Amino acid sequence: MAETALLDRTHGEEETAPRKSALLKGLIRTARPKQWVKNVLVVAAPAAAGELFSRHALIQVGLVFVLFTACAASVYLVNDARDADADRAHPVKRHRPVAAGQVPVPVAYCAGIVLAVVAPTVAAFLCSPLTSALLTAYLGMQFAYCLSLKHVLVVDLAVVTTGFLMRAMIGGVALGIPLSRWFLITTGFGALFMVSAKRYSEAVQMAGTSGATRALLTEYTTGYLRFVWQLAAGVAVLGYCLWALEEGGVPHTSVLPWRQLSMVAFILAVLRYAVFADRGTAGEPEDVVLRDRALALIGVAWLAMYGLAVVDW
Numbered sequence: 001m002a003e004t005a006l007l008d009r010t011h012g013e014e015e016t017a018p019r020k021s022a023l024l025k026g027l028i029r030t031a032r033p034k035q036w037v038k039n040v041l042v043v044a045a046p047a048a049a050g051e052l053f054s055r056h057a058l059i060q061v062g063l064v065f066v067l068f069t070a071c072a073a074s075v076y077l078v079n080d081a082r083d084a085d086a087d088r089a090h091p092v093k094r095h096r097p098v099a100a101g102q103v104p105v106p107v108a109y110c111a112g113i114v115l116a117v118v119a120p121t122v123a124a125f126l127c128s129p130l131t132s133a134l135l136t137a138y139l140g141m142q143f144a145y146c147l148s149l150k151h152v153l154v155v156d157l158a159v160v161t162t163g164f165l166m167r168a169m170i171g172g173v174a175l176g177i178p179l180s181r182w183f184l185i186t187t188g189f190g191a192l193f194m195v196s197a198k199r200y201s202e203a204v205q206m207a208g209t210s211g212a213t214r215a216l217l218t219e220y221t222t223g224y225l226r227f228v229w230q231l232a233a234g235v236a237v238l239g240y241c242l243w244a245l246e247e248g249g250v251p252h253t254s255v256l257p258w259r260q261l262s263m264v265a266f267i268l269a270v271l272r273y274a275v276f277a278d279r280g281t282a283g284e285p286e287d288v289v290l291r292d293r294a295l296a297l298i299g300v301a302w303l304a305m306y307g308l309a310v311v312d313w
């Protein structure tokens with residue numbers, strides 16, 4: 001009897017370990033690791049100001065990256081828990097861990113709420129109150145998006161765009177770097193360009209099929225979404241060019257006018273990305289950016305020229 005009880009206990013422990021491992025993997029999948037590349041935008045403001053490579057800046061930016069990733073993961077967990085029933089009826093989303101039952105809905109809610117509380121709290125102590133406030137605002141806006149704003153025309157585009165803009169702002173906020181108008185304009189409309197191009201691509205791909213991957217896609221027309229991404233691309237380019245051409249009273253001491261030359265690479269990058277947007281294949285922006293070699297080379301050239309402009313070489 002004792003041997004049987006011992007065997008049953010051992011067998012139960014062996015079953016529990018894989019379950020915990022599966023649950024942990026499910027939580028990580030729900031946090032969308034593939035999307036974490038977006039949070040690299042936290043380096044944008046410090047890099048633009050030439051203040052990225054000090055020890056203090058690197059520590060703060062690394063911390064902010066982790067905290068913003070935690071906030072984004074919190075939103076994904078709560079969103080998937082709330083949409084679990086609807087996702088089960090979707091041909092693709094039914095494979096998400098929460099919809100598939102790998103992660104119980106209460107566990108997803110609990111993990112999301114814990115991250116939503118911990119991240120701004122840590123930011124308040126280790127970064128600054130303003131950084132914590134920005135993270136809190138991001139969470140509030142994203143939770144409102146999950147609950148209702150994603151069903152409001154145009155507002156849904158504005159909310160997602162603002163999320164990208166907040167990513168780009170928070171590195172500067174954490175380090176106390178003033179954010180220029182050109183930085184905000186270029187980043188904001190650049191984000192709107194990519195967000196609307198993504199929506200346009202989704203609308204093109206679902207044309208002629210029943211059901212939409214997003215509720216509002218049936219209400220947007222492809223013509224309207226095309227107008228939005230073209231308008232956003234134009235404003236982003238204009239904002240960047242105005243920044244590049246504005247000397248700001250600083251004497252020109254570099255070998256070449258790198259700021260002005262970087263306009264060429266920036267415009268080429270926008271034009272290259274617009275190729276995928278026009279084809280309706282920009283539904284996954286991170287895939288376009290990471291997999292297209294020409295766009296990657298243009299991006300490297302832009303980074304080099306921008307870097308040289310910042311250090312005034």
